[in-house]
Amino acid sequence: MxxxxxxxxxxxxxxxxxxxxxxxxxxxxxxxxxxxxxxxxxxxxxxxxxxxxxxxxxxxxxxxxxxxxxxxxxxxxxxxxxxxxxxxxxxxxxxxxxxxxxxxxDLGAYEKGRQDVARIVKYFEKLPTEAREFYLLRLADELRRRARG
Structure with a gap:
């Protein structure tokens, strides 16, 4: 606002x-x-x-x-x-x-997005640390690229 x-x-x-x-x-x-x-x-x-x-x-x-x-x-x-x-x-x-x-x-979309992030992270919980970090960083990079158009 x-x-x-x-x-x-x-x-x-x-x-x-x-x-x-x-x-x-x-x-x-x-x-x-x-x-x-x-x-x-x-x-x-x-x-x-x-x-x-x-x-x-x-x-x-x-x-x-x-x-x-x-x-x-x-x-x-x-x-x-x-x-x-x-x-x-x-x-x-x-x-x-x-x-x-x-x-x-925050905007409703952000609050909903945070819930989605928690679900996404849960998908990777059982992976070894190195694999979890690798794929979550790839997803974070994808979000960053989409945010910047």
């Missing part, structure tokens, strides 16, 4: 990453948050392949966060008040069912 972030009081620092950086940000499967402490890792080898953008917001500032842009924020003043407004950018049928007040739920 797209997000319009409005800083009402205090100030905040946001770090944003384009969607193409997702593979470098250590997201566990199905997680909506990265395991990386971005603010202490900026400039480190851990984030060397990312292209972060920084925004410093003060009262009255408004920031548009496009769909799929990953972000993290930290206050830079004693108090910080903000309002987020989310906008669905796809037809309603693509979104996961249920309430998603903060826009953190």
């Amino acid at each position: 797209a997000n319009v972030y409005c800083q009402i009081g205090g100030s905040k620092r946001l770090i944003l990453f384009p969607p193409s950086d997702v593979e470098h940000l250590s997201f566990s499967p199905g997680a909506s948050s990265s395991s990386i402490d971005v603010f202490s890792s900026l400039g480190s080898p851990e984030l060397a392949h990312t292209r972060p953008h920084e925004a410093l917001l003060s009262p009255g500032d408004v920031l548009f966060l496009p769909p799929l842009w990953l972000h993290t924020a930290t206050p830079t003043s004693a108090q910080s008040i903000a309002v987020n407004v989310f906008f669905r950018d796809l037809d309603g049928g693509h979104y996961a069912s249920g309430r998603d007040v903060y826009g953190n739920r």
Whole structure:
């Protein structure tokens, strides 16, 4: 979902990453948050392949966060008040069912795909490690090629 972030009081620092950086940000499967402490890792080898953008917001500032842009924020003043407004950018049928007040739920297709991945991995469980890794990496490569068109 797209997000319009409005800083009402205090100030905040946001770090944003384009969607193409997702593979470098250590997201566990199905997680909506990265395991990386971005603010202490900026400039480190851990984030060397990312292209972060920084925004410093003060009262009255408004920031548009496009769909799929990953972000993290930290206050830079004693108090910080903000309002987020989310906008669905796809037809309603693509979104996961249920309430998603903060826009953190993944698309229904992704959630279903994760279930399919679990089934696929199960097919390879009884193979020796070397064969399992070989074929699962081939499947992963096929998915990567299809994702990039």
